[in-house]
Amino acid sequence: MPKFLCLQRSLPSTATSGGDKPSPAQMQEMYAKFGAWQEKFKDRMVDMGGKLGGGQLVTVPGADGPFTEVKELCGGYMIVEADSIEGAIEVAQECPGLIRPGSGCEVIEIETP
Amino acid sequence: MSTAARVEHFFRHEYGRMVSTLARRFGLAPLELIEDAAQAALMAALTHWPRTGEPDNPAAWLYRVAHNRVLDQLRQQAGHHRLHGAHAPELRPARQDPTDPALAGDVADDLLRMLFVCCDPVVPPASQLALALKILCGFSVPEIAHRLFVSEANVYKRLQRAKSALRERATLDGGLDLPALAARRPAVEGVLYQLFTEGYLSSHPGLAIRAELCDEALRLGHLLAAHPVGQGPSTYALLALMWLHRARLSARVNDAGELLLLEEQDRSAWSADAIAEGLAWLARSAAGDSFSRFHAEAAIAAEHCLAPSLAATRWDKIAELYALWDAVEPSPLHQLGRAVAVAEAEGPEAGLAALDGVGPPTWLEGSYLWQAVLADLHRRAGQLETARRHRAAAERAAPSDAVRALLARRFSAAG
Numbered sequence: 433m434p435k436f437l438c439l440q441r442s443l444p445s446t447a448t449s450g451g452d453k454p455s456p457a458q459m460q461e462m463y464a465k466f467g468a469w470q471e472k473f474k475d476r477m478v479d480m481g482g483k484l485g486g487g488q489l490v491t492v493p494g495a496d497g498p499f500t501e502v503k504e505l506c507g508g509y510m511i512v513e514a515d516s517i518e519g520a521i522e523v524a525q526e527c528p529g530l531i532r533p534g535s536g537c538e539v540i541e542i543e544t545p
Numbered sequence: 546m547s548t549a550a551r552v553e554h555f556f557r558h559e560y561g562r563m564v565s566t567l568a569r570r571f572g573l574a575p576l577e578l579i580e581d582a583a584q585a586a587l588m589a590a591l592t593h594w595p596r597t598g599e600p601d602n603p604a605a606w607l608y609r610v611a612h613n614r615v616l617d618q619l620r621q622q623a624g625h626h627r628l629h630g631a632h633a634p635e636l637r638p639a640r641q642d643p644t645d646p647a648l649a650g651d652v653a654d655d656l657l658r659m660l661f662v663c664c665d666p667v668v669p670p671a672s673q674l675a676l677a678l679k680i681l682c683g684f685s686v687p688e689i690a691h692r693l694f695v696s697e698a699n700v701y702k703r704l705q706r707a708k709s710a711l712r713e714r715a716t717l718d719g720g721l722d723l724p725a726l727a728a729r730r731p732a733v734e735g736v737l738y739q740l741f742t743e744g745y746l747s748s749h750p751g752l753a754i755r756a757e758l759c760d761e762a763l764r765l766g767h768l769l770a771a772h773p774v775g776q777g778p779s780t781y782a783l784l785a786l787m788w789l790h791r792a793r794l795s796a797r798v799n800d801a802g803e804l805l806l807l808e809e810q811d812r813s814a815w816s817a818d819a820i821a822e823g824l825a826w827l828a829r830s831a832a833g834d835s836f837s838r839f840h841a842e843a844a845i846a847a848e849h850c851l852a853p854s855l856a857a858t859r860w861d862k863i864a865e866l867y868a869l870w871d872a873v874e875p876s877p878l879h880q881l882g883r884a885v886a887v888a889e890a891e892g893p894e895a896g897l898a899a900l901d902g903v904g905p906p907t908w909l910e911g912s913y914l915w916q917a918v919l920a921d922l923h924r925r926a927g928q929l930e931t932a933r934r935h936r937a938a939a940e941r942a943a944p945s946d947a948v949r950a951l952l953a954r955r956f957s958a959a960g
Contacts, residue, residue: 455685456556459587464551466595480596 433513435478435542436520440508445534465528473512473523481510507535517541554757556587557683559604563611564680565659571615573662573711578618579611580680586611656681657768661721663707664732667714672707673736674743675700682761692758693743726774733769734783734839737762741787745794752798759791781830782839788823789846792816804951808855820850841870845882860890864899877905881918893925913942917952 454462470477484503491497514520517539524530524537531537563583568576586607600606663677678684678692686704690697721729744758766784769775796814797805827843845866852858867883880903888896900919909915916939924932936956943949 452687453584453588453685455688456560456584456587456683457554457685457688459591460554460556463556463591463594466591467551470595482596483592 433515435511435513435544436517437540437542438481438510438512438520438524439506439538439540440530441505441536441538442507443534443536462528469526469528472526476512476514476519476523477510478513479511481508483508506538511542554683555603559607560584560587560683561656561659561681562604563608565655566608567611567615568659568662569655570612571619573714575615575619576708576711579615582611582614582618583607585614653768653771656765657772658721660733660736660765660768661726661729662711664729664736665711665714666729666732667710668707669703669710670732670735670739672703672710673732674739675703676707677736677740677765678761679704681765692747692754694747723774730769730774730777730780733775734779737766737769737787738783738839740765741790745790752795756791756794759787759794763787763791778830778833778835779837779839781826782837782843785823785826785830786839786843786846788819788826789843789850792819792823792850804947806951806955807849809954812854815850823847823850836869836873838870838874841866841873845870858889860886864890877903877909878914881905881909881915884922885918888922888925893922896922897926911942913939913944913948913952916942917955920956 470480484507487501487503489497489499489501491499512520512523514523520539520541524539527537529535560583563586564576564579567579567582571579589610590603590607594600594603659681660677663680664673668676675689675693678689679686684692686697686700690700693700741759741762744755744760744762747755747758763784766780766787770780770784793810793815795816796810796812799805823843824847827847830840830843845863848859848863848866864883864886867879867886871879871883880900884896884899884903887899900922905915916935920932920935920939923929923935936952939952940949943952
């Protein structure tokens, strides 16, 4: 079955809300939603992935940098398995907190020969 | 995935535990930093646990994360202080062996200690409540504002006042030994009572939200009663009254969330377990010869709980208890309660006579409660013109649609 790389993308946003930290009660709610989402799509999840930390670009000496860091574009990743890109999009679409003002998800097929 | 964190209110209550324990470890001076660290630890759990599964001991995991974060922050501040040639007071060894051995160790004790800290006399009462809701119950500023029917700015101001008072206190903290705790117990009971009545009497449409506040008060009340400092008649009576009210909370509204009159309530929906619990605490509170305002209110609640029907209620006993309540805690509200009971026991004229000479203060005279009782008593006494006047005043003063609907039903049922 095709696999898809889902990249969380930070998007420019004009929304001012969401700057507030969630309260413990809201976090509990998010946790429950996340658990339900995980349970619903557990058969399609290949790698839950995670947030991306600091990294280093390794090049041949003298490469003509500087280069854009992936982290500036992408906050985290996961890998899902689905019959089609629509199946993968569904997983991303329903992931709590992923698609919102300021954050989107790029779903990319991982091509296998 | 394991499910410890699915336990109701887990995140809120862990927040309270973390802040309380860290405040014992690091003192009150870095309180805001501690709160941020507790928040961050919950956030870390939210991002890690779904991937890694819940740790075997979620509470310990959270505490470790929050603790390390506080330490890091304090070290950074200390470095900053050194750069500026100042010494770093925050890194003095924290009070590791507290002067109050009776309160040492246990998490429950940390929470209780924090409750007593919130009720420090240097903190204004309105701020004590806000602080307890924030620190011990884990509510955010908007959530507190929503529950107390005040603006967020108001809550924020109350919290700031509390924190600056406590910060000043922290520098000259003599520690909370048993006598100091005992002296502060009435304030603690007062805050728990306030917390409970915010839930019980609120005209908040969300029953769940109101029940939640009542349950928080009960949770902290049990904590108090489990400690030597809380083992006394007034704390027991407070628990009794909270349980006896809690038993009837969900029966006070119908499915549509509308308030119900006592005569409309389905008595079989009252919780027998909660009533039993309340009566047990009431029995315990009867030791000794002290009679507090909590005893009076609990005894009145018990009368209602034990009455098989509205008609079979011992109104004479209730009238007596209101008089006792008024004696230990004088208030025209208690005289009003007594008048209602007297009217039930002896007729509306006797009820009106009981109000003779009660000069209600302006806030009460302008309240729907006062006006509605007068409307009811005058109508039953056949003084229809006066009744109509009070009825109109009651409807004007109703604080919410729920109360207005309640009044309309009461008056129309009366014809």
